[in-house]
Amino acid sequence: MYMPKISGMRGFGFLTSSIGASSVGVTCAAALALPLALPAAAVPVRPAPATDRATNSVGLGAAPALAGSTRSLPLVPLTHERVHGVAPEQGLYRQGVRHFSLVGVIWDNPGTQLHGQVQVRTRSVATGKWSGWQDVETHNADHGADPGTAESTSGRVRGATAPLWVGESDGVEVRVRADTEVTTGDGRTTPTSAPLPSGLRLELVDPGAERPPAGSPADASRTGGGMDEAELSVSAVNADLAPLGAAxxxxxxxxxxxxxxxxxxxxxxxxxxxxxxxxxxxxxxxxxxxxxxxxxxxxxxxxxxxxxxxxxxxxxxxxxxxxxxxxxxxxxxxxxxxxxxxxxxxxxxxxxxxxxxxxxxxxxxxxxxxxxxxxxxxxxxxxxxxxxxxxxxxxxxxxxxxxxxxxxxxxxxxxxxxxxxxxxxxxxxxxxxxxxxxxxxxxxxxxxxxxxxxxxxxxxxxxxxxxxxxxxxxxxxx
Incomplete structure (x- = not known):
C-alpha cells in the first residue's frame, strides 16, 4: 500500500525525514506555493481501444506545443489456421500513414509472454524506400513496475515488445509469428502449440517536435518560463541544482x-x-x-x-x-x-x-x-x-x-x-x-x-x- 507523504523542496530525497518512516511515498513538489497534485486514482479508467490514439499537448500561457501522437492499429490474421482459436501468424501493411519514428507491438495481458517472432519494415519519409525486415525484441516482460504496486495494478498496463526506433517513416509492414518449438533449459527443443497473445496491436509513435529554445535562466527562475503546473512541479524538484525551466x-x-x-x-x-x-x-x-x-x-x-x-x-x-x-x-x-x-x-x-x-x-x-x-x-x-x-x-x-x-x-x-x-x-x-x-x-x-x-x-x-x-x-x- 502506498502511503502519501509530502516533502518540501529543500534537500535531497534520501535525507528528508518524511521518507524515513515509509518505504514508499507519493509527493508533488511544494515549492513556490504550487498547489499539491494528488496521485492518480488507484484504478484509472482504461481508454477505449481506438484505431487512432493521437494526443496533442498544448501548454498554458507561453508554453510551446509539443505535438506527438500514438496510432494503435489492430493486427489481422495472415493465415486461416487457428491455434486455440487464435491465428498463429498476424500482421498488417499500411502506406501513407501519419508520420512516425518508433514502433512496437502490444497486447492485452501484461502477464502473457509473446513466444514468437516480431518483424517490421518501414518506408522512409526522406528517401521513399522501404527498409529490410528488422527484428523487434519480444521479451519485454522483464521491465515494469513491481508486482502488487499501484502502477502494476492500475488496470492500464499491457504486454509489449521493446520499442524500435526506425526514423521518420510513412509506411509500415509487420508480421508476428508464433513459435513452433521452444528451447528447454538443457538446450533441447520441443514442439509447442502456444498461441499468440490476444489483442495484438501495432503502435506507431510520433515523438513530436523539438522544444523551441527557452529564455534566459534568470527569466525562467523568476517567471517559470511560461510553464504550466505539471512542468513547474517537475522542474521544481531539481531547483537546488538548476533554475526553474533549465534545459x-x-x-x-x-x-x-x-x-x-x-x-x-x-x-x-x-x-x-x-x-x-x-x-x-x-x-x-x-x-x-x-x-x-x-x-x-x-x-x-x-x-x-x-x-x-x-x-x-x-x-x-x-x-x-x-x-x-x-x-x-x-x-x-x-x-x-x-x-x-x-x-x-x-x-x-x-x-x-x-x-x-x-x-x-x-x-x-x-x-x-x-x-x-x-x-x-x-x-x-x-x-x-x-x-x-x-x-x-x-x-x-x-x-x-x-x-x-x-x-x-x-x-x-x-x-x-x-x-x-x-x-x-x-x-x-x-x-x-x-x-x-x-x-x-x-x-x-x-x-x-x-x-x-x-x-x-x-x-x-x-x-x-x-x-x-x-x-x-x-x-x-x-
Whole structure:
C-alpha cells in the first residue's frame, strides 16, 4: 500500500525525514506555493481501444506545443489456421500513414509472454524506400513496475515488445509469428502449440517536435518560463541544482560536489561530525524539459523509495540507428510508448544515456532523489535504472556511454553512500529469478539480467560493467 507523504523542496530525497518512516511515498513538489497534485486514482479508467490514439499537448500561457501522437492499429490474421482459436501468424501493411519514428507491438495481458517472432519494415519519409525486415525484441516482460504496486495494478498496463526506433517513416509492414518449438533449459527443443497473445496491436509513435529554445535562466527562475503546473512541479524538484525551466543541470567539479553534499548533510543533521564523502563530480544532465518531455502524458505526483542502494544498467533494445542529435526524439518516443502504449505512469528508467555519453533525466521526481522506476521487475525499490539507448547483444557499446555510466553512478550512488565496487542486498518484489521476499546479494552496479532472467543489457554492454564499477569508484576517490 502506498502511503502519501509530502516533502518540501529543500534537500535531497534520501535525507528528508518524511521518507524515513515509509518505504514508499507519493509527493508533488511544494515549492513556490504550487498547489499539491494528488496521485492518480488507484484504478484509472482504461481508454477505449481506438484505431487512432493521437494526443496533442498544448501548454498554458507561453508554453510551446509539443505535438506527438500514438496510432494503435489492430493486427489481422495472415493465415486461416487457428491455434486455440487464435491465428498463429498476424500482421498488417499500411502506406501513407501519419508520420512516425518508433514502433512496437502490444497486447492485452501484461502477464502473457509473446513466444514468437516480431518483424517490421518501414518506408522512409526522406528517401521513399522501404527498409529490410528488422527484428523487434519480444521479451519485454522483464521491465515494469513491481508486482502488487499501484502502477502494476492500475488496470492500464499491457504486454509489449521493446520499442524500435526506425526514423521518420510513412509506411509500415509487420508480421508476428508464433513459435513452433521452444528451447528447454538443457538446450533441447520441443514442439509447442502456444498461441499468440490476444489483442495484438501495432503502435506507431510520433515523438513530436523539438522544444523551441527557452529564455534566459534568470527569466525562467523568476517567471517559470511560461510553464504550466505539471512542468513547474517537475522542474521544481531539481531547483537546488538548476533554475526553474533549465534545459540542463550543469556539471560541478568534485570539490564543489563534496561541498554541496556536506552542506546539505549539515542542514539535515545538526551538530553531527562530517566525514569527507566518497562522491564523484556531478555530471551534466539534460533535464526532462531539455529533451522535451510532454508532462501531460505522465501521471501526476511522484513515487519515492527510502534510498538508492544499487544501479541496474539496461539497454533500450530500440536499435542503434540513431544520431546523437536524434537522442531527445528517441527518448520522447520511448516515454510516449511506455505511458500511452504500455500503460505505465511515466518513462520506466531513472536515467538515459546516449551513444555520445550525454546523460538525460528519466522518470520525474528529482535527479537527486530515490525515485521509484519501472526498470527491473522485482527490484525497483531502493534502486535506480540507467538505460543506454541502443541494442548491445552483438554490437559493442560506445566508450562514451560506458564512461557516462561510471560518472553518473559515481555521483548518484555517492549521494547515498554506496560504493560502486561493492555488494548490497535488495529484497525481491517477485520475478522469474528470485521469489518475492528473498534478500538477494547483488553488485551495487548490476546488469538487468542480475535481477531477472533476461538478455538485457545485452552481452556486450554487460561485459563492460566491471570497467564501469572500477572507474566509478575512482571518480569517488576510493
Amino acid at each position: 540542463e543541470i550543469q556539471a560541478l567539479d568534485k570539490k564543489g560536489t563534496e561541498r554541496e553534499l556536506l552542506t546539505l548533510r549539515a542542514d539535515q543533521v545538526s551538530g553531527a561530525q562530517q566525514a569527507k564523502p566518497y562522491i564523484g563530480p556531478r555530471p551534466r544532465i539534460v533535464t526532462r524539459r531539455g529533451w522535451g518531455a510532454d508532462e501531460k502524458l505522465r501521471e501526476r505526483g511522484f513515487v519515492y523509495t527510502k534510498t538508492v542502494k544499487a544501479a541496474f544498467v539496461h539497454h533500450t533494445a530500440s536499435g542503434n540507428k540513431y544520431t546523437c542529435s536524434q537522442a531527445p526524439s528517441v527518448i520522447r518516443g520511448i516515454y510516449r510508448y511506455h505511458v500511452k502504449s504500455m500503460g505505465w505512469r511515466d518513462i520506466g528508467y531513472n536515467f538515459v544515456v546516449d551513444k555520445c555519453g550525454n546523460i538525460y533525466e528519466g522518470r520525474a521526481g528529482g535527479v537527486t532523489k530515490a525515485v521509484m522506476g519501472a526498470h527491473t521487475l522485482g527490484f525497483n525499490s531502493d534502486s535506480m535504472g540507467i538505460a543506454v539507448i541502443g541494442t548491445f547483444n552483438s554490437a559493442k557499446p560506445p566508450a562514451a556511454s560506458v564512461t557516462a555510466i561510471a560518472k553518473l553512478t559515481a555521483w548518484k550512488l555517492g549521494l547515498f553512500g554506496a560504493n560502486p565496487k561493492g555488494k548490497t542486498y535488495l529484497k525481491s518484489g517477485g520475478g522469474n529469478l528470485y521469489p518475492k521476499g528473498k534478500n538477494v546479494r547483488l553488485n551495487v552496479i548490476s546488469g538487468h539480467r542480475d535481477g531477472y532472467a533476461t538478455d538485457c543489457p545485452g552481452k556486450k554492454l554487460y561485459s563492460k560493467l566491471g570497467s564501469a564499477r572500477s572507474t566509478a569508484a575512482r571518480y569517488q576517490g576510493r
